[in-house]
Amino acid sequence: MKVGVVGLGLIGGSMAKAVKKKTEHTVLGWDVSETIRYSALLMEAVHGFMEDGNPKDCDLILLGLYPQLTIEYIKAHAKDFKKGAVVVDCAGVKRVVCEQVQAVAEENGFTFVGAHPMAGVERSGFTYSTADMFNGATLVVTPYKGTDLGLMNALSMFFKKLGFARLKFTTTEEHDAMIAYTSQLAHVVSSAYVKGALSDNFKDFSGGSFQDMTRVARLNENMWTELFLDNGDNLANEIDSLIARMQAYSTAIKAKDADTLCELLREGREKCIAIDEIKDFD
Structure with missing residues (x-):
């Protein structure tokens, strides 16, 4: 499976490093900063890059962006996502993101799942990202009603390979x-x-x-x-x-x-x- 990670900051960078270290999946990264992109490549956090951030080749896309950038990215690439692809965002708020992208996902044939890793440190940026950031942590997940249970089970197993101890399913409001x-x-x-x-x-x-x-x-x-x-x-x-x-x-x-x-x-x-x-x- 090809996993795209967009936004290689603290959380996105840690996601990329964890996927590459702990799974057999191919990791394609993207960040608007060329310096960060090449730092990620030199530190072997990714196998390569998504061309201009385009997710067309990815089966699973993990978004480590601010809320508004998350919304903008999904809308800008709505027609680029593969049919059946899964997009998971890691933003720290869920209502504003999930409410604005549900229809976009449905109309373009990909599945969107809101998530929030309960992990981090007081510093920010790729420099402080680690492959073990999520060890023992909880991943809060806010799927839409009707999201395929088989898909959620597969995501649960995927994230546990990255070190998460549990997934907490809830609503965006809670x-x-x-x-x-x-x-x-x-x-x-x-x-x-x-x-x-x-x-x-x-x-x-x-x-x-x-x-x-x-x-x-x-x-x-x-x-x-x-x-x-x-x-x-x-x-x-x-x-x-x-x-x-x-x-x-x-x-x-x-x-x-x-x-x-x-x-x-x-x-x-x-x-x-x-x-x-x-x-x-x-």
Whole structure:
């Protein structure tokens, strides 16, 4: 099988490296950057290139692009995809992408499947991609209703060969709501927190909490701006909800209300333990 990987950044580059290292499939890569293309070839992440990014020779196409670029690529190459080809996108939001390409896929005889790898690091770009990026990770998948079960089973086996431990099937709506809380909110909080007036003086005053809170502030602002705005309704709700919860702590501290503050902290501790038990069970 010929697997095309479009967009050789952190996720796309890791996909290409994983497919080449862990399967017998031929990997054809593409990136708008000539430098990245040849870096991928020199590092043996791909067997070759898709001519001008055209997917015509590929049976499976993995898209490691920003959401809007994903939509643009699919629409631009709608008639180039082989009949029966499968196109999987890896963008961090699903509603905006899946809603706009379903009809395009149906009209042109290829299958589109939305997906989101629950893996990554705080740095971006092909340089930081690895063949083992997805080891033990979850792949969230948002197939359209009626997607062939045999195809989904084949995709499941393919992605598990790349290192994924499990596939989580859900709707685009649930995906975006959950990602706003589990990922996007954390990046907003980290970005805001690191801009505190005392941040430059943290050295010798942190046992690790500061690094934990600021790690993901080292983000790609262009990508995350697009992701935040494409999921703005869910993310704004999460930010507002967090502000309300934080206000409760501030109010108790200002009032020197030990009972309320202790209760708030107890609730947080117990919630954390409950979450840890879920992780341990998994």
